[in-house]
Amino acid sequence: MTDHETLPAEEVEPDEFRDMMSGFPSGVSVVTAIGQDGLPRGMTCSSVCSVSLAPPTLVACLRHGSPTLEAVLAGGRFALNLLHSRAESVAVLFASGDPRRFDMTPWHSGPTAGGPHLIRDAHSIADCTVTVTQRVGDHVAVFGRTRLITRHQQHSPLLYGLREFRPWAAT
Ligand SMILES: Cc1cc2nc3c(=O)[nH]c(=O)nc-3n(C[C@H](O)[C@H](O)[C@H](O)COP(=O)(O)O)c2cc1C
Numbered sequence: 001m002t003d004h005e006t007l008p009a010e011e012v013e014p015d016e017f018r019d020m021m022s023g024f025p026s027g028v029s030v031v032t033a034i035g036q037d038g039l040p041r042g043m044t045c046s047s048v049c050s051v052s053l054a055p056p057t058l059v060a061c062l063r064h065g066s067p068t069l070e071a072v073l074a075g076g077r078f079a080l081n082l083l084h085s086r087a088e089s090v091a092v093l094f095a096s097g098d099p100r101r102f103d104m105t106p107w108h109s110g111p112t113a114g115g116p117h118l119i120r121d122a123h124s125i126a127d128c129t130v131t132v133t134q135r136v137g138d139h140v141a142v143f144g145r146t147r148l149i150t151r152h153q154q155h156s157p158l159l160y161g162l163r164e165f166r167p168w169a170a171t
Pocket of ligand 1: 048
């Protein structure tokens with residue numbers, strides 16, 4: 001008898017995959033960009049990973065059809081706002097689809113090579129230019145070369161796992 005259940009990949013349902021990945025907690029970010037209409041776009045994103053140190057490159061996976069993705073692709077640049085532990089309500093807001101989300105949180109437009117900065121809610125911000133994009137199923141993997149890093153480390157990072165938000169616990 002074994003504790004592990006192995007299924008062929010073609011039998012794995014989306015809910016089962018989501019359940020499994022919920023056991024892989026991560027930080028929480030808001031990816032932001034300026035749209036072609038000059039207005040800010042942004043979405044909560046935890047599918048983010050560091051890719052390369054030289055050049056400094058990260059990847060964020062954004063759902064196909066997202067207005068935020070459209071703005072990122074059109075402008076070729078974005079900001080990755082890493083949320084701190086007091087920013088759970090902002091993570092929920094930027095996952096809600098609410099078109100007024102930027103009216104409800106302080107932000108500024110950020111540098112030329114990047115995107116809007118969530119000045120109250122991010123502990124760190126990476127401004128990036130898009131280097132590679134790859135459609136994978138219902139998402140697009142966006143690789144960004146980091147051009148500028150801004151840090152405000154007064155609070156610990158916000159985490160998300162098992163479908164719950166948690167602050168990084170200081171020991
Ligand atoms: C904690 C958390 C993490 C999320 N991570 C992602 C992600 O990595 N990629 C993604 O496409 N959507 C992710 N979402 C869902 C989007 O935030 C949500 O679909 C949002 O409405 C998209 O905004 P948009 O309509 O402007 O694209 C996440 C939601 C939550 C609550």
